[in-house]
Amino acid sequence: MLLIPIAVALAIRIHFARKLFDWRMSTAQSERRASYFDMVMTKVFHAKDLRVSGIGPYIKNQYSELRRTLRQGEIHIELSRLWSEFSMAVLGAIVFIGASALLLFQSLYQCRPIGDVVLFVLLLRRVETSGKELIGNISNIVDDHLYLNRLFEFLSIPAQTSRLQYPAIVPTDPSYGLEMSSVSFQYDGALDYALKDVSLKLPAGKVVALVGENGSGKTTLIKLLARLYDPTKGKISLDGIDLKDFDPNDYRKLLSAVFQDYAAYADTASENIRFGDVDRKPSQALIEKAAQNAGANDFIKTLPKSFQTPLTKLFDDGSDLSIGQWQRLALARALYANSKFLILDEPTSAMDPKAEFELFDSFRSRIEGRAALIISHRLSTVRQADYVYVLEGGRIKEEGTHKDLIESGGAYSQLFEKQAHYYR
Numbered sequence: 001m002l003l004i005p006i007a008v009a010l011a012i013r014i015h016f017a018r019k020l021f022d023w024r025m026s027t028a029q030s031e032r033r034a035s036y037f038d039m040v041m042t043k044v045f046h047a048k049d050l051r052v053s054g055i056g057p058y059i060k061n062q063y064s065e066l067r068r069t070l071r072q073g074e075i076h077i078e079l080s081r082l083w084s085e086f087s088m089a090v091l092g093a094i095v096f097i098g099a100s101a102l103l104l105f106q107s108l109y110q111c112r113p114i115g116d117v118v119l120f121v122l123l124l125r126r127v128e129t130s131g132k133e134l135i136g137n138i139s140n141i142v143d144d145h146l147y148l149n150r151l152f153e154f155l156s157i158p159a160q161t162s163r164l165q166y167p168a169i170v171p172t173d174p175s176y177g178l179e180m181s182s183v184s185f186q187y188d189g190a191l192d193y194a195l196k197d198v199s200l201k202l203p204a205g206k207v208v209a210l211v212g213e214n215g216s217g218k219t220t221l222i223k224l225l226a227r228l229y230d231p232t233k234g235k236i237s238l239d240g241i242d243l244k245d246f247d248p249n250d251y252r253k254l255l256s257a258v259f260q261d262y263a264a265y266a267d268t269a270s271e272n273i274r275f276g277d278v279d280r281k282p283s284q285a286l287i288e289k290a291a292q293n294a295g296a297n298d299f300i301k302t303l304p305k306s307f308q309t310p311l312t313k314l315f316d317d318g319s320d321l322s323i324g325q326w327q328r329l330a331l332a333r334a335l336y337a338n339s340k341f342l343i344l345d346e347p348t349s350a351m352d353p354k355a356e357f358e359l360f361d362s363f364r365s366r367i368e369g370r371a372a373l374i375i376s377h378r379l380s381t382v383r384q385a386d387y388v389y390v391l392e393g394g395r396i397k398e399e400g401t402h403k404d405l406i407e408s409g410g411a412y413s414q415l416f417e418k419q420a421h422y423y424r
Contacts, residue, residue, distance in 0.1 A: 001099070002124065005092040006131035012088060013139040016081035021146045023077055027070055034070065037063035044313065096124055161230050161248050168245040170254065174340055176239045177203040177371055178225060183234035185224060193232070194220040196394045201387075202341065207364070207372045209385035211412060217394040218375045219260070222343050225373070226255055253279075256337035258347045262330035264321075266314040269300050269329065270307040276333035287336060293366040294332035295359050299325050323350040331359075335367070342372040348381060360384050379416045388412065 024031075040046045040059055050056040103120055106112035178201070185195040195217045202208050202225070212218050223229055224236060227248050236243045243251060256276060265272050273287045273296075280286075287307065291297040303309035303319050310318040321329065327350045334342060348356040356378075359366065363384050376382055383402050390398035390405070390412045398410050405412040 001095050002092070002127055002131070005088050005095065006135065009085060009088040009092075009131075010135045010138060012081070012084045013135055014142050016077065016084070017139050017143045018146065020074070020077050020081075021143070023073060025150075027073065030066060030070060034063060034066045037066065092128065096128070099124070161227055162244055163247065164245060167247040167250070168241055170246050170250045171239050171241075174204045174239050174254070177201065177206070178341065179237050180221075180224070180231075181235045181237065183224065183231045183236060185220060185229065186232045187220075194394055195224070195231075197234070198391075198394070198396055200389055200396065202371050202373050204340065204371050205369055206387065207367075207374065207385045209382040209388045210373060210375045210391060211377075211379070211382055211388060211415065212391035216391045218391055219345065220394075221391070222257070222259075222345060222373065222375065225341075225343065226257060227251055253338075254340045255343060256334040256339035256341075257343040258327075258330050258334045258345060260345045260349070262327060264312060264326050264329075266310070266312040266318070268305075268308050268310055269303060272311060272329050273332045273336050276335070277337040277339075280336075280338055287332075290332045290336035291329075293335050293368075294328045295355055296325070296328040296332045299328075324352060324355065327351060328355070340370060342367055342370045343375075344372060345375045346377070347374070348376070348378065356381070379412075379419050 037059055041050070041056070041063065050059065100117070100121060103112065103117045107114050107117050180198055180200045183195060183198045183200075184193050186193045198217075198221065200208075200210075200221070210218055210221065224231060227236075227243050230244060238246070238251070238254075265275060267275075269291075270284065270287050273290055274280075274282060276290070284307070288297060291300055291307075299321075300307055300309075304317075311321060312318050313320055327347070331344075331347055334344075348359060351359070360381055363372075374381060374385060382388055385402065388398075388400060388402055388405055389396055390410075392411065398405055398408070398412050400408070406416060407413075
């Protein structure tokens with residue numbers, strides 16, 4: 001009789017474990033949205049907008065309403081589970097009390113030994129305790145199994161970049177450089193190609209510029225060069241060898257980059273630069289040299305502890321920097337790396353004109369012989385390049401030297417003239 005409520009209790013526990021799991025999976029997007037609202041309200045990045053625009057209370061209400069909905073859904077399932085388990089506990093208690101009363105009655109009036117009653121009570125309690133442990137253990141296994149299945153599904157997702165079992169050796173000192181040959185790329189789920197039949201060369205030791213309007217595919221192109229993705233069509237090669245033949249991690253050691261959304265690490269200024277190449281033997285002299293080349297040395301030395309000053313206000317005694325100073329620190333991080341190719345995506349967008357002029361006035365000496373791909377809307381920066389590509393709608397529309405493109409009177413020339421108009 002006792003096995004019946006134990007079996008039913010186990011079935012109830014497993015049923016609600018699955019129900020709670022299904023509910024959590026169905027509300028994963030809502031949980032993520034609630035976490036996003038929490039991040040918006042608590043991180044310094046959005047603080048100015050929340051105060052100036054007055055949307056703080058609105059975000060707070062959105063977060064509270066979402067959390068209230070999620071909480072009510074979980075409470076509803078938990079209450080159903082508790083009432084079901086309580087009902088089974090009452091049924092078990094009735095079985096126990098009824099059996100005990102029957103034995104006690106028999107002991108008093110039908111000459112059953114009182115020891116039978118004591119033995120029954122002890123054994124029933126032991127079985128009941130073991131039954132609860134069994135229910136808990138089995139339900140935990142089922143619960144863990146449900147979540148582990150999702151983990152294994154995640155781990156089985158194929159990598160965006162392929163890896164060969166026996167990759168080719170990456171050239172330590174490339175002689176030719178990088179080349180994209182008729183490359184097209186389409187993001188998963190996208191209806192159109194982000195890049196279409198793009199051919200581009202980044203020769204070793206040369207400076208190449210990439211110009212284009214927002215959404216023309218510039219950032220996608222550098223992601224492909226960094227092998228964050230493989231091309232949908234076409235080939236990218238290094239010294240004539242397809243990038244797919246290299247191990248991605250070994251290949252990326254040849255690259256250093258400053259992206260538009262560059263990182264700001266809550267660590268010392270020295271460590272922020274050293275993060276450009278953590279495999280390299282730490283050297284304060286090289287760190288300061290990289291900072292000097294990036295134009296960051298002067299402001300770093302004004303910090304309370306110079307290069308050992310903790311940055312950001314996340315921890316105690318931290319100092320924060322201006323956006324332009326963070327950008328120069330990101331450039332120093334890229335220059336510190338022992339790389340052969342430098343990718344700069346709007347590297348001076350937050351710098352003042354003086355800092356930008358000083359950086360590009362001696363740009364080639366600062367990059368120390370590296371090949372560089374510069375993406376910029378400022379055509380005064382692009383003039384430093386040996387060769388220029390103009391990207392439009394995911395295609396290369398024009399290419400050539402700055403002088404040739406100006407003389408051709410095409411899209412590049414028109415962009416240059418529009419910018420130059422305001423300086424006349």
